Amino acid sequence: MTGASNASDRLWMYATMIKSRHFEALIKPAYFEGKSPVFNMAKGPLPGEMHLSDGQEPCAVGVCAHLRPGDTVTATHRPHHVAIAKGVDLDAMAAEIFGKASGLSGGRGGHMHLFDARVNFACSGIIAQGLGPAVGAALASKLRGDDAVAVAFLGEGAANQGAFHEALNLASVWKVPAIFVIEDNAYGISVSKRDCTAVERNADRAAAYAMPGHFVAGNDADAVHTIAGEAIARARRGEGPSLLEIETCRLEGHFMGDAEGYRPEGEVERLKASDPIPAYRARLLADGFEAADLDRTAAEARAAVDAAFAFARAAAYPDPEEAFTHVFA
């Protein structure tokens, strides 16, 4: 049901997906700088692991379209699309990933540990460990009597972690305004979901914790928007947590440099042919949006990312002694 999303949300979702995809597009060449001819993860301006979110943008925008700065989001080791959709400061986020002093955390955290307290965003590289903190943030909101919610994003692989099951039970027992969003991209690194998950649909697991569970097919921002809107409104009304399972895809490797030998032949090409962003653009055009409007918002989105990368590259590295600050508050 596409009609449920209003026009301004749909334009925002389109622009935000473009912003996220363009962010990753600029990461790619930057990541390989200094890493050739011999690839070495330690080298270049972006060392370490890099998990891109290409293909998963509908999950982030469909959910975050309903969120306010005061709502909490916890994300994963694959955080860029969610951070961007939650409104994390783009300049400071890019600078953090480049390890610069003006980064969100002054370069201490990097790509897997983005924190922006201004919009209540955090992420962690340990699988499923964002769920407990989301339950806590949701309880805080309930105790304070405001209507803020907390959303924890996770991969389908993380739904096999004990922390997932404990957090869902706790959220349900305490009836807190938490929403658990599974981005099902079918793989945890090389292991496919069907080889490691006892149920066909993770949404069915909600029944074990007496909360609504929704499966959203098609990697479609509008469909996510509709279902997430209901779950978030329910939480704001004080009716408790929900579980969302969103069918999505990972268009890149698990991390940059992944040879992806575990994929069946032709899979990436097939996935790219159903890339959710051009598909969404075609739908918006069919629904009467003007191409010129879409082009303009897309251009603005890309320009914001270009500016963020220019800012990040020009920014200064921190003083190495800064390593010793903020260990304690």
Next chain:
Amino acid sequence: MSSPDTATAVRPARRLTIARAIAEAIGQEMERDPDVLVMGEDIAKLGGVFGTTTGLLDRFGPERVRDTPISETAFIGAAVGLAASGMRPVVELMFVDFFGVCMDAIYNLAAKQSYFSGGQVTCPMVLMTSVGGGYGDAGQHSQALYATFGHLPGLKVVIPSNAHDAKGLMLAAIRDPNPVIFMYHKALQGMGWLGTVQRSITDAPEGDYVVPLGKAKCVREGEDITVVGLGLSVHQALDAAGQLAEGGISAEVIDLISVAPLDREAVRASVRRTGRLLVVDDDYLSYGVGAEIIASVCEADIPLRAPPQRIAFPDIPVPFTPVMEHFVLPNADKVTAAVRQMMRVSN
């Protein structure tokens, strides 16, 4: 069949990475002992994120080489049960930083099974994992945590500095009746996508041999100072010893190999001759390997010519940005400088 001597003489030296050495050891032990099985995340089809199980799925099939869900509490707990049932599980959890989610299975179950059962039930399992930073992966993927696990009674903890030792240690670890935390350092692993200290790539016998758990090795003899390292820091100590030799300082380098049990006697014997001790460790400083080794020497009442020193990672989380990370990580230059300083203040 040629005699072993001729076989050695004709066999060309191999250049084995630690990753290959580990996979070879596990494969050989699986051939020899049908009770050995391997499980963990991405260890079957992928062959391990750090190459430790390459080729095993094809040779032994999915019953004995199992990809697990991301359910560490369950599969490491299951390994304890397999071990109690007489199997010999080799389990991988790719980064030591992830052990937090399943710590109970490690330090309350595996480590205590023999003791609590009064010796009725043993726990012959190997839990292998990568350690170390230096490549910008930040504080949840770069820790060493040797001392954290060395601190816990009932666990053996080892870390090879080269492929030869890695293979022999893995064979010893699988055969040991106790839980062994087998750590491998990412900077030594020989992965195509990470830099590797070339000295860690060595020859190793193709056949069966063990490097005993709990024994340190002297890897460079010297007279003026004993420098103790483990894993990567062995190579930093060796590099420093090379630099120091040019300035006329003769450093002895000890490769600890094992954190638990700790070969205190090997260190004491060396320091008895040199009178000076420096420990190099990329784990957090406080309550660490360095402290334990220095205490072992002090307790033995060995006459010292300079106060013992340690170089370690400071008591801060591992920062992401390389300008901070490399500032705080140990390296050969820091070792060289510390040794020179110790020589200056010596009597």
